[in-house]
Amino acid sequence: MGAYMSEKKYTKDHEWVSIENEIATIGISNHAQESLGDIVFIELPSVGNSVKAKDEICVVESVKAASDIYAPIDGEIIEVNNNLENDAAIINQDAENEGWIFKMKISDSNQYSELMSEDEYKQFLEQ
Amino acid sequence: MPFAGFNMPINYKTGIINEHKNVRNHSGIFDVSHMGQILIENNESYLHKLEKYIPLQLKKLIKNRSNYSFLLNKDGGVIDDLIISNIDIKDKSYLYIVYNASRKKEDEEIFISCAPNAEKIYEKNCLFAIQGPDSINVLKNIIDIPNNMNFFDILISKYDNNEIIVSRSGYTGEDGFELSIPNESAENLINLLLKNENTMLCGLGSRDSLRLEAGLSLYGHELNEKITPIEAGLSWALDKERLEDENLNGNKVLSDQLKNKLSNKKIGLISTSKSMLRDGMTLFDNNNNEIGKITSGCFSPNLNKSIAIGYIISEFNTDNPIFCEIRKKLELVKINNLPFVKKNYKKNGSIYE
DSSP: OOSOBOOOEEOTTSEEEEEETTEEEEEEOHHHHHHHOSEEEEEOOOTTOEEOTTOEEEEEEESSOEEEEEOSSSEEEEEEOTHHHHOTTHHHHOTTTTTOOEEEEESOHHHHHTSBOHHHHHHHHHO | OEETTEEOOSOOTTOHHHHHHHHHHSOEEEEOTTSEEEEEEOOHHHHHHHTTTSOSOGGGBOBTBEEEEEEEOTTSOEEEEEEEEEEEETTEEEEEEEEOGGGHHHHHHHHHHHOTTOEEGGGTEEEEEEESTTHHHHHHTTSOOOTTOOTTBEEEEEETTEEEEEESOOSSSBOEEEEEEEHHHHHHHHHHHTTSTTOOEEOHHHHHHHHHHTTOOOBTTTBOTTSOTTTTTOGGGSOGGGGGOTTSTTHHHHHHHHHSOOSEEEEEEEESSSOOOOTTOEEEOTTSOEEEEEEEEEEETTTTEEEEEEEEETTSOTTSOEEEEETTEEEEEEEEOSOSSOOBOOOOOOSBO
16 A cells, blocks of 8 residues: 555544554544533553454543543554643644544554545434 | 433533633623522411421521521431522512422422412523622623622512512522523523623533532532431531421431431542542542542532542541542542632621521
């Protein structure tokens, strides 16, 4: 696979995933950030962990509730966004860019293709 | 979100933290029309019957004053906590009681059994709270507020040619007012208040974080039918003379509790990490023995940390460390005296004539 930035995809658990050079970047969707309200804390996943799709790997705490974040696909956690440790509200300000949460080396790119496109996610939200 | 049968906003567009800070620094408006409001004629036979449940000398309540009190069950447990005031409307004397939405059924059964013609005025009156240090300035342009009106004073005023009930009270730890106003005038009044650019509508989320910082109890959390006001650290709100009165539900239990050591005590806790303390979490000592539970927890915008109220066993020595189980891990928490944030009321008076 060559160096390219893939289209952004979404999960039913309101995470977004984008892929560059077999590295997936994951965060929560803008819709998720809006419904959680003010985010005050995030427990980041551990770098080096191998995870399976649907595994609970970290927790976002907002003033309203704690929400689990799931691995969208199988892979290994290779990097986390340490800026969020000091200022989790970055997710409220820019959930789908600066507010990324972790990066994974993915093992099965088919799992990625099965996720929802932006349009499909919008339709999913309207249901 | 659904709350006690009502559809209530957790927050409006700027979010819980912003609403919270606006109330502490300026003012904020809460629609609390879901709460119960009832008028009971000030008649000796009604008062006598109510005194079975309410631990105050109702005949002696000062005119135009409000009091924090309870409805008590036979064991001295709290059926509900409420605000009870003595006011005249159209030359007739009433007790005006404001009570929790979630307890309407239980409370009204008692009110109606004591006073069959009690009038549930929430069916025609909205209830709004304006809270925060600027409340007086926002309100006095629209409604006459006497200069000598103190916290827990209450009076009848006029708006839109209707009589409205104005009390200097609230549940945020700040100075503020509650307004009971006929439905047809309510929207108009709110829009007028909102013309002040430093005030804003606030939802249930900030109402909860404000009352928690102020160390105030919430029914269904710190209070329920199995907890007495004394166990909840609210013995100041009981009339001690009434505890000798056989007519008061649970009077023996309560007077014994006042004399003896309680099995549990209410405490304030503050997180030492960034994790959030939440209702239902379990507390442990450093030998992994369970010592209590959290009953309310939230993020405190003023302290920038999570805070909580809970109950622990009385014999626990609070000089020792306390741990809270958060997602299967034990995290150190610190005891903090209640309230977390100093109350900012316009001074209080006595409760009887």
